[in-house]
Amino acid sequence: MSGAALSRLPRPRFGGAERSARGDIGLAGRSVMALAVAAAFALILAPLGMLLTAAFRGPQDLLPFEDGAHWTLDNLAAVYLDANLYRAVIPNTLVFTAGSVALTFAVAFTLAWLVERTDLPLRDAVYTIVLFPLLVPGIVFSITWIFLLAPNTGWINVALRAVLGRGGEGPLDVFSMGGMILVQGLGLVPFVFLLLTAALRAMNPSFEEASSVSGASPLKTFLRVTLPVLRPGLLAPLILATLVTLEQFEIPLVIGVPARINVFSTRIFFELNPDTDLPAYGRAAAVALPFLAAGILLLIAYNALIRRADRFVTVTGKGFRPARFDLGRWRAPALVFVALYATFAALLPAVVLLWASLFGYANPGLAALSAASVAGYRGLLANAAFWLAIRNTFVVAAGSALVVTAIALVLAWIIQRSRMRGRAIVDLVSFLSLGVPTVIAGLAWMLLFLSAPIGIYGTVAALLLAYCYRMAVATRLTRAALIQIHVELEEASAVAGGAWLTTLRRVVLPLLRPSLVASFVLLFIVGFREFTLPMILHSPDNVVLSVMMWKAFQSGRTMEAAAIGTIIVLLAVPVIFAVRNVVLRRDNQG
Amino acid sequence: MARCMIAAAICAAALCLGAAAAQADWRETPAIRALYDKAKAEGEVVIWGPVQTEVDWIQGELAKRFPGITVKATGDLQAATKLIAEARANRHSVDLWQNSLGGMLEVQKRGLFAKVDWPSYGLDAGRLLFDGEGLAVHNFVYTTAYAKSFVTPAELPRTWNDLLDPKWKGRMVSEDFLFPRLMGFLALEWGEERTEKWGRAMLDAQKLLVVNSPRESFLKTGERVLAVGDSVNQTFQYSDNGVPTGYTVLDLVPAVQFTVAVMKDAPHPNAARLLAAWLATDEGLAVREKLVHGFSIRPGSTSALADDIRRAGAKVILEDLSTMAQRAAYYKKFSALARGQ
Numbered sequence: 001m002s003g004a005a006l007s008r009l010p011r012p013r014f015g016g017a018e019r020s021a022r023g024d025i026g027l028a029g030r031s032v033m034a035l036a037v038a039a040a041f042a043l044i045l046a047p048l049g050m051l052l053t054a055a056f057r058g059p060q061d062l063l064p065f066e067d068g069a070h071w072t073l074d075n076l077a078a079v080y081l082d083a084n085l086y087r088a089v090i091p092n093t094l095v096f097t098a099g100s101v102a103l104t105f106a107v108a109f110t111l112a113w114l115v116e117r118t119d120l121p122l123r124d125a126v127y128t129i130v131l132f133p134l135l136v137p138g139i140v141f142s143i144t145w146i147f148l149l150a151p152n153t154g155w156i157n158v159a160l161r162a163v164l165g166r167g168g169e170g171p172l173d174v175f176s177m178g179g180m181i182l183v184q185g186l187g188l189v190p191f192v193f194l195l196l197t198a199a200l201r202a203m204n205p206s207f208e209e210a211s212s213v214s215g216a217s218p219l220k221t222f223l224r225v226t227l228p229v230l231r232p233g234l235l236a237p238l239i240l241a242t243l244v245t246l247e248q249f250e251i252p253l254v255i256g257v258p259a260r261i262n263v264f265s266t267r268i269f270f271e272l273n274p275d276t277d278l279p280a281y282g283r284a285a286a287v288a289l290p291f292l293a294a295g296i297l298l299l300i301a302y303n304a305l306i307r308r309a310d311r312f313v314t315v316t317g318k319g320f321r322p323a324r325f326d327l328g329r330w331r332a333p334a335l336v337f338v339a340l341y342a343t344f345a346a347l348l349p350a351v352v353l354l355w356a357s358l359f360g361y362a363n364p365g366l367a368a369l370s371a372a373s374v375a376g377y378r379g380l381l382a383n384a385a386f387w388l389a390i391r392n393t394f395v396v397a398a399g400s401a402l403v404v405t406a407i408a409l410v411l412a413w414i415i416q417r418s419r420m421r422g423r424a425i426v427d428l429v430s431f432l433s434l435g436v437p438t439v440i441a442g443l444a445w446m447l448l449f450l451s452a453p454i455g456i457y458g459t460v461a462a463l464l465l466a467y468c469y470r471m472a473v474a475t476r477l478t479r480a481a482l483i484q485i486h487v488e489l490e491e492a493s494a495v496a497g498g499a500w501l502t503t504l505r506r507v508v509l510p511l512l513r514p515s516l517v518a519s520f521v522l523l524f525i526v527g528f529r530e531f532t533l534p535m536i537l538h539s540p541d542n543v544v545l546s547v548m549m550w551k552a553f554q555s556g557r558t559m560e561a562a563a564i565g566t567i568i569v570l571l572a573v574p575v576i577f578a579v580r581n582v583v584l585r586r587d588n589q590g
Numbered sequence: 591m592a593r594c595m596i597a598a599a600i601c602a603a604a605l606c607l608g609a610a611a612a613q614a615d616w617r618e619t620p621a622i623r624a625l626y627d628k629a630k631a632e633g634e635v636v637i638w639g640p641v642q643t644e645v646d647w648i649q650g651e652l653a654k655r656f657p658g659i660t661v662k663a664t665g666d667l668q669a670a671t672k673l674i675a676e677a678r679a680n681r682h683s684v685d686l687w688q689n690s691l692g693g694m695l696e697v698q699k700r701g702l703f704a705k706v707d708w709p710s711y712g713l714d715a716g717r718l719l720f721d722g723e724g725l726a727v728h729n730f731v732y733t734t735a736y737a738k739s740f741v742t743p744a745e746l747p748r749t750w751n752d753l754l755d756p757k758w759k760g761r762m763v764s765e766d767f768l769f770p771r772l773m774g775f776l777a778l779e780w781g782e783e784r785t786e787k788w789g790r791a792m793l794d795a796q797k798l799l800v801v802n803s804p805r806e807s808f809l810k811t812g813e814r815v816l817a818v819g820d821s822v823n824q825t826f827q828y829s830d831n832g833v834p835t836g837y838t839v840l841d842l843v844p845a846v847q848f849t850v851a852v853m854k855d856a857p858h859p860n861a862a863r864l865l866a867a868w869l870a871t872d873e874g875l876a877v878r879e880k881l882v883h884g885f886s887i888r889p890g891s892t893s894a895l896a897d898d899i900r901r902a903g904a905k906v907i908l909e910d911l912s913t914m915a916q917r918a919a920y921y922k923k924f925s926a927l928a929r930g931q
Contacts, residue, residue: 061696063674084931143807152760153813169760175799253802257766260800260930270929273767278670278696360832361810371832446672450679457681536672539683540662551665555643556827558806 029500033418036410037426039403043468044429047436050444051292055285061277065447075282076289084262093263096180096252097245103185104192104241107341109234111189112196114334117205118325126338127197128577132346134190134525135569136353137549138250140562144349145183145255149174175258184251186345191244191522192237195477198518199233203484232306232480239298240473243434246291264290272439281443291435295472299431306483353569356562376563385543386564390571392460393544396534397527400467405519408474413508415475416482417490427475434472441469442536449537458539466533470526474519481515482508521576528572616871617655621711625867628860630658635861638673639688641665643827647881652865659861670697673853677702682855685862688727688869691719691847691909692918698723703851704859711867716890719849719911725870728884729908730846731895732772735817735825737809738834749841750776753792753818760797763805763814769798769928772819774921775844775907782920789927792818800928806833822895823883839902845887847909 025033050064057064058072079085111130114120133141148156151169160171173179207229211221227234249265256266264287271284327334357376362368380386408430414420415427445466449457456462489511493503509516531546538547545568553561616622629635639645642665649661666672669687674697676682687694697703703723709715717726734753736746747753753762764772769789777785792798799814808814810833817824817835828835850869852862868874875893878884885895887906899906909917925931 063671066674066678088930139803143803146803146807146813147811150808150811150813153811257802257929258799262929262931270925270931273667278674279668361806362832443671446675447679450675450681458683535666536668538664538666540664551642553804554641554667555646555665556804556806556824556831557643558804558831 024494025500029504032501033410033414033420036407037414039468040407040411040426040430040471043407043465044433044436044471046448047441047444047469048429048432050447051285051288051436051440053285054281054440054443055289056282058282060280060282063278064281072282075280075286078283079267079286085267089262089264089267092177092261093246095177096184096256096261096263097242099177099181100184100188100245101238101241103181104188104245105238107186108189108192108196108237110337111341112193112200114327114338116197116200118327118334120327120331120334120338124577124581126342128573129338129342129346130193131190131521131525131576132569132573133187133349134194134522135529135572136349137529137546137565137568138187138248139254139553140353140356140565141187141349142183142251142254144352145174145179147352148344148348149179151175173259174255177259177261179259180251180255180261183255184245184248186341187251188241188245188248189341189345192241194518194522195237195240195473196233198477198481198515199230199237199484201514203229203233232483235302235305236476236480239302240434240476242298243291243295243472246294247434247437264288268437268439279439281440284437285440288435288437288440291437292432295432295435296428299428303427350569353562353565357559357566360559373559376557376559377567379560380563380567385540386548388541389543389545389548390567392463392542393528393546393568394571395460396463396467396544397524397530399464400527401520401523403464403468404471404474404523405478405516407468408471408478408519409504409509409512409516411471411475412478412482413504416479417487430471430475432472433469436469438530438532439536442466442533445469445533446536458537458541460542462537463534463542463544466537467527467530470523473522477515477519477522478512481512485511517579521579524575525572528568616712616873619712622864622867625711625860625864626656629656629858629864632858632861633658634660634662635858635865636662636664636683636685637688637865638664638666638669638684638686640667640669640690640693643882644884645688647878648865648869651877651881652868655868656864659864661865670694673697673702674700677855682853682857684853685856685858686850686852686866688848688850690730691724691849691911692914694720694724694849694851695914698851702854704854704856704862706852706863706866708867708870711863713867713870716888717870719847720851724849724851725866726886726888727848727850727869728875728878728886729888730848731822731885731887732768732775732819732844732846733822733825733837734840735805735809735820735828735835735837737812737815738836740809740812740815743836746838747816747840748838750788752840753816754788754796758796758816761814762792762796762816762818763799763801763808764818764928765805765820766800766802766925766929768819768821769800770921770924771846771917772844773924773928774917775909776842777920777924778907778913778917779842779905782923785920786924786927789924793928806831806835809833809835822885826883839898839904841904842907843887843899843904844907845909847888848884 054064055075056071056073057069058074059069060074062069111126115123115127115130120126146154148154149172151157151173154172154174157170157172161167164171174183207225208221211225216224247265249269252261252263252266253269256263268284268287271280271287274280358372358374359368362371411426411430415423445462449462485508489507490503493507498506529546531550534542534544534547535550545564549561549564549568552564637645637648642663645663645665648663652659652661669689670693673684673687676684677700687697698720703720705722708718708722708725713725718724719726734747747755773785773789776788780788793800798818799808801808805817805820806828809817809828822837825835825837850866852859852866856862869878875886879886879893885893887893887896887899888908
């Protein structure tokens with residue numbers, strides 16, 4: 001059975017006309033759409049414009065907006081005429097990205113499938129555990145792996161040498177391309193897992209059941225039914241994971257720099273932290289341009305691969321309740337797989353974080369227990385700025401996640417369902433937000449807020465707006481989910497007299513709930529731990545936890561930094577758990 | 591011997607008492623009293639520094655001496671961009687900025703610092719930088735830090751060249767920002783060719799691990815036992831964090847000059863001048879040394895570290911404007927070497 005056979009229903013689209021099979025858009029609907037598009041363009045084009053402008057402004061000793069700066073190709077020349085780029089940076093980036101994304105997908109898909117499609121025990125707990133690495137600051141995650149795989153004293157190396165009866169260093173070395181891929185690959189699992197669970201949850205299992213009934217083996221069913229049906233839901237995370245890996249710089253810095261392995265993102269970091277002078281925003285922007293190019297190419301590929309969107313429709317007017325595979329004798333291996341992931345990606349980083357918050361860098365052991373100190377926590381609790389930071393963090397993370405998810409819902413509908421002129425541009429612009437390095441976005445927002453006459457500079461509102469530029473993930477996720485929902489459901493609502501907004505609220509929104517929740521949770525977590533944007537835009541009034549943590553870390557106050565990291569986790573985990581439970585409860589009720 | 595020690599103790603006590611009296615006198619001078627009155631009326635002062643620790647201690651100490659002025663302190667490594675952007679938008683939120691001399695150049699070049707007649711506030715001309723737009727405060731003093739749990743003082747290197755001893759192979763760590771800068775200073779003394787040869791030997795033969803993460807964890811576990819190019823004040827910080835760490839005084843002592851400058855359009859100009867002036871006084875320097883181990887080793891300094899250096903007969907290479915361009919060229923080149931670019 002192929003995906004093409006799943007549905008051959010006609011695909012009427014909204015045109016410029018007011019009425020369609022899916023109801024009257026009406027003035028209110030048009031206003032909502034216009035508002036969403038305008039907001040998306042305003043939120044994305046400011047950083048995007050800054051990226052494109054900065055790349056062509058020089059000289060390097062002037063900031064792009066300063067008097068005396070002029071249009072130039074010097075930045076491009078400095079970056080792209082450098083032989084090292086072709087000799088090392090590009091090959092390294094390709095190997096690193098391909099390796100990391102492959103590892104991420106293998107682990108994330110397995111975990112997502114186990115959680116959403118099988119009778120794995122403790123699925124809710126597993127869901128939260130899998131997301132855990134997303135909450136742990138990247139630097140802590142990397143340092144955990146240094147503890148494990150450092151060539152001289154890494155715990156795993158020490159154990160291996162004892163087993164192999166050899167001395168010296170190694171045999172494994174985290175400071176290598178393999179180490180980078182391992183740490184980045186595992187670190188990105190929660191991100192892809194979150195996106196995949198939404199797709200798997202929305203998938204109607206009746207196709208797989210039909211395949212099985214027809215005598216197809218599980219492997220054949222997986223290859224010929226599951227994968228084709230999930231294609232949009234797989235492609236979106238694949239593309240997003242690729243772009244996120246390209247942009248991510250924490251692990252390449254901590255693991256790659258000691259190995260003297262340079263990738264695109266470390267190159268950007270070094271341009272922004274130059275040896276002399278001001279940050280080289282122009283060169284950083286020039287280095288980031290391939291991200292945009294990669295984004296455009298990947299979007300074209302994505303659109304080409306899902307052109308016949310009706311092939312991927314899995315949710316129709318016929319209700320379904322996702323059935324779960326009985327793992328049977330595979331239950332134990334599945335649990336071992338989950339336990340291994342949980343140990344290395346969640347438990348060990350958590351222990352390192354908690355340990356550092358109570359014992360600093362003291363070696364683990366009973367002797368250290370007597371030296372436990374809650375000074376890091378006590379100092380925080382007595383600090384008024386800390387409580388302000390908690391409030392600000394929740395407001396900014398939840399507010400921006402809500403705004404972006406809402407806008408993404410409307411954008412995804414426009415892109416996928418309407419015939420609105422220029423929807424391809426909406427698609428492109430929303431997607432390209434992922435190609436803008438955060439620091440460039442921060443610079444753009446800073447300049448905008450400084451020159452705006454509304455006095456928003458240095459406020460919490462400024463942070464909330466700035467965080468909202470990350471539209472790509474939510475739009476892509478929602479669109480992928482929308483593809484899986486048959487248009488007949490909206491048509492039925494229209495036939496029953498429902499206006500567009502009513503249909504959106506009462507039909508589309510409930511069906512998209514898994515994706516929207518995934519989008520919200522993801523953006524909430526990203527917002528909770530984001531530090532680049534608030535570092536650029538911070539003031540004493542809009543301080544957030546991540547900035548406090550980063551400053552404590554930079555200042556050498558390790559215990560305080562770790563205490564804040566622990567508190568971030570403690571505050572965010574219940575939110576994830578609660579949101580997940582609300583979704584499950586509603587779905588079960590449905 | 592005992593008599594000598596008693597005499598030395600008496601001298602030190604006398605010096606301290608004298609210094610305390612001198613500082614009290616300084617605060618009572620008409621110029622400072624007048625400045626304080628104006629500063630108190632402003633009620634607040636905003637100071638930015640590179641990292642939070644270096645400015646956090648100021649509020650409590652200023653309040654003891656000049657009550658009624660709230661200090662808002664922020665650590666921000668990208669402050670230069672913000673200061674330039676704010677000035678361009680005619681929004682001014684910062685009163686004074688503390689950073690390395692080199693890190694302030696771009697802002698100073700744009701004319702964003704106020705020129706102040708510091709000698710009229712009783713400050714020695716030897717502390718003036720940028721022709722009166724800045725005041726010298728403490729130094730970032732490069733050293734080779736060592737993990738006390740794994741290295742005994744007897745084993746320690748005495749010169750930078752001693753680090754090429756095979757016994758340190760695979761046992762040293764450095765930071766990708768600091769190591770090329772250290773090499774830039776050494777090149778002023780050794781020349782480019784010798785320094786590059788030394789750097790390559792450190793990286794290739796000695797397997798120096800150049801990281802972009804805290805060195806404390808490497809020293810704690812013994813993964814590496816020497817941290818090359820860390821600063822002396824970081825060794826105290828590491829020890830406070832539970833990693834017993836010491837510092838060495840090698841044959842050459844490179845030192846970055848930290849500076850404080852009042853912004854031209856400071857919202858609280860008098861409070862800014864008062865704070866900047868106090869930070870540059872002997873008392874301000876001594877309090878900083880005591881609280882955050884920010885030592886001054888400028889000529890004539892009486893800090894404990896300056897004494898160590900004098901005793902060791904080491905040569906100080908102090909950051910100054912005359913060698914800035916040369917060093918910049920050096921560490922651009924050495925950065926590429928250290929990062930494998």
